[in-house]
Each structure stands twice: as C-alpha cells, then as structure tokens.
Amino acid sequence: MTPQPVLEPRIAGDIRLGNTYPGIAHLTTHLTAEQMTELLAGPAGAAEAGDLRRMRSPGQDGDAGSASASDPEQNAAFAEAHLLTCARCAAELAGLREGLSLFRQASIAYADSELRRRPQWTLPGRSILRPALEPAYWVAAAAMLLTALFPLQVLRQHGLGSPPAVATSLADHPAESQSDEALLADVNREVSASVPAPMQALADPTGDVSSVSVQTSPETSDPRKD
C-alpha cells in the first residue's frame, strides 16, 4: 500500500502552506503569510520575492525551505490560481486590500481638509525665485534709475544755460533797455542831488508858505520823523 502524503500545517494558526504541493494546493491548503503579503505588496514586491525568501532566516513562519527553491513567478502564479478557487483566501486578501485603500482615501481626504484650513504661505519675491530672469530685473532697475535721473539732468542743464538766455532777452528788446537806462539815470540824479526832494522845503525856510503847505505831507509834518 502506497503511503499517502501528509499535509500538515506549516505555519501558526489555521493557515497552511499552499505551494508546497502545487498539484493539490488549491484543494486543501491556504496561502501562507508570505504569499499573502507578496500579493498585498503588489507586483514590484512579488517580482523579487525570491530575494526576500533567501534573506529571511530559516524557520520564520515555519515554512523554511518550502518555497525557496521555487521560481518567484511560478509561486505568484500558484497564489493567483489559488485565489480563484479559495474563497477564504480571496476574501481575506480583498478585505486587506479594501482596508489599505480606505486608509489611503481617508488619509488623503483628512490631510487635504487640514491643509485647506491652514493659511497660505508667503513665498519670497520672484526676483529671488527666478534667478534665470535676474538679467531682466537688472535691466528694469536700470531703466527705472534712468527715468528718475533724466528730469534732474534736464533741470541741471536748464540751470546752467539761464544767464545767456537772460542776456539774449535783453538784447532782443532795446526799448526796455532804454527805459531801464532812463530809470537808472533818474535814480542817479536823485542820489547826486545836494538836497533830496522831500527836504526841499527845509532847505529854503524863507520860501513861499503856500508852496510849503502844498508839499507838506502827513508823513513829513512831524519833525521827529526827519
């Protein structure tokens, strides 16, 4: 009588190895913890599952050597095939994936709502942010400086040219020049006179009284003012 292979649980709990006996795995056993995490971790994790198995210490999870010699791709294929036939493993994997998905959705929603509640940042000015555009900013600054200095330069030039302009205006108007000369001549005559006009009455006390009364003004009638 041929001895029958004994299928013993290889890991703790009620989950038994599925890929130790590939031919009948989908009938009698469940996915290992390692296979389940490989499926959860995604294709990037499962692709190099063999590396992890070799790295892990023997005896961990009780499945040492059970799959280390198998091809990772073959192992993943067995796990996928097992999920098609084992409702229990499929439900467990679906539940874990659902939980991880919910965790991500809730974390994103919470973080976004929290971020919206917080005040916006004040970022530095663009002149600091865009060093590639710094030459343009320098040109703009130079243009502004020139714009500010231009009126000053015009005023300066205007101030230096004013004396010739005045001389020219005097030369262009001889009538005004003559009147000014006449005015100056009158002033000179008044200044050079021995007795000023307001004091003519005092200069000749024997003169006509009427003429004196006519020339007397309120300002000159007070002798203290003289």
Next chain:
Amino acid sequence: MQLMPENIQTFPSTTLSLTAQRATPLDDLESVVALYQPRVFRFLLATLHDRDAAETLTQETFLRAWAARDRFREDCSIATWLIRIALNLARDHTRTGRFRFWKRSSISNVDVAEVAASLPSREGSVESRLIAQQQVALIWETVAGLSERQRAIFLLRFLEEMDIPDIATVTGLPLSTVKSHLYRALGVIRTRHNSTLRNPASKETL
C-alpha cells in the same frame, strides 16, 4: 544633523558658482509648492500624527529643496527628492526629546476618529460606512505602532503608492531591506486585521 539626502553630490565652490545660474525645475517654487505640497504634507502628517509639526516640516522641506536646487541632478523625480528631504526632516524631528515630550499632550495631535470620519462618502448603508471607518482607524493605529522604518516604508508604498525601487531611493536602503520592512509591516497589519475579524469586540478598544 542630516538634513539633505545622502546621495547628493557636493561640489567644489568653483564648480558650484558655475552651476549656480543653471535653471532647475525647482526655480519656480510657487508651482512646485502648489503641485507637491499636499503630498508632502500628508506624508508628514501620517508619519508624525501632528498637524503643526507636519506643516512646519512641510515648509522646511520646500525651503531646503529650493536652497539645494542647484544640486538636484534630476536623476529622480521632484516628488522623490522632496519626500526624501521630508523623511530626513521627520526622522530628525522624531528623534528629539522635545518631540517625545510634546507628543503626549500636543493639541495638534491627529485624532484617529477625525481621520476615519474624513473618509469620502460612499454608497451603502450606515453600517458599511461604520465598518469602513473602523478599518481605517485600525490601520491608522497599527501603522502608528510600527517601527520608524516600517512605518515610513509602509506609508511610502500604500499612501504615496511609490514603487519599491523609489522607496529604496528615498530611504537610502537596499531593495531587500525595503522589502523586508514592508513585508513585516504588512504582516503586523494582517495579523491585527484578522484578529479583529475573529474578535470584533477588540474594535472597541481602538
């Protein structure tokens, strides 16, 4: 204190001055922040479970990235670069005694119930929605109990949906180490998940 990614090359000052004018994708900080701020913030929030610390370190992440933009060689994506900086900042932050002290009583600590309640509305009964929220709370709590590396790798894989090689780049760990931590984290979550299914009363303890 390690603040920048480990594999960033350092250049002599002369070389640095020559490359200072090189345009980089990080020059436009406004666009980079608008695009990646939610991602960096949620990763830090899930890592630290502290809203204020997450925001502070998010800002710090972008400032550091911008300051070091000349050293960004574009051999990885901007997201990977930013997450790597954020992870280093979070690691430095959690190792301080001040963080451990304030962690116990900070009012900005994340409430698990709030996270679970943030779950987008789904079709179904009230009961199914409650079950979904319990699943979220269960995983959130379990992740909080993981070791620092396991938590970071788990979040990078299942929150940020990064590939294993990208996670290895971000963490600076070999692929095999990343997978080992990831599998162990998943093992813990699976065990907790199954035990909760067998004994629903344990959900009340969350």
